[in-house]
Amino acid sequence: QQQVKQSPQSLIVQKGGISIINCAYENTAFDYFPWYQQFPGKGPALLIAIRPDVSEKKEGRFTISFNKSAKQFSLHIMDSQPGDSATYFCAAIHGSSNTGKLIFGQGTTLQVKP
């Protein structure tokens, strides 16, 4: 019940295209859903996050769509650029719990071709 399942494992998109990465969770106590971006040789860095009281959050070219009833959320990268090539992790946490901890998906390696 603590798992977060992420797909696809890898993704190749042409420059200017839309990249879509999906995640699903089971634990209904999760109340914070971030996405982390990781470049080679670096640690993951927080990209964008959403709470379950909204269905969508947009920051620039990055949008999270959240479906509470389906227990799914996804990351959309509009107008994908070669600089977006990285590994993306979804995560979930029961943040309001003092002992909550981030549970990460398996990661998606995105390659944006020029």
Place this chain on the structure above:
Amino acid sequence: DAGVIQSPRHEVTEMGQEVTLRCKPISGHDYLFWYRQTMMRGLELLIYFNNNVPIDDSGMPEDRFSAKMPNASFSTLKIQPSEPRDSAVYFCASSSGRGARSNEKLFFGSGTQLSVL
């Protein structure tokens, strides 16, 4: 701020040797996390501390692994004896303890690439 600092960046050792990984969290952060990243298992939480006290070590794979946080600015992850299956990238992360939901936003170091031959 220099961010989370980990050392060494790369460690190559032979099976059976002791390995010590080091981490300096962001100043003022009250939470410190150790993660392991592999292709097969992704990012796994090994242990985390709050105010230098271990809170959850359920992810520590075996007794060969131990972690300490002697003060607010330093933590170590030790593997003794090391085995080839311990080869992975080990990340340290920290977060601010101010207010509720303090462990939601993690700041990661650049990791230590460990290779056990």
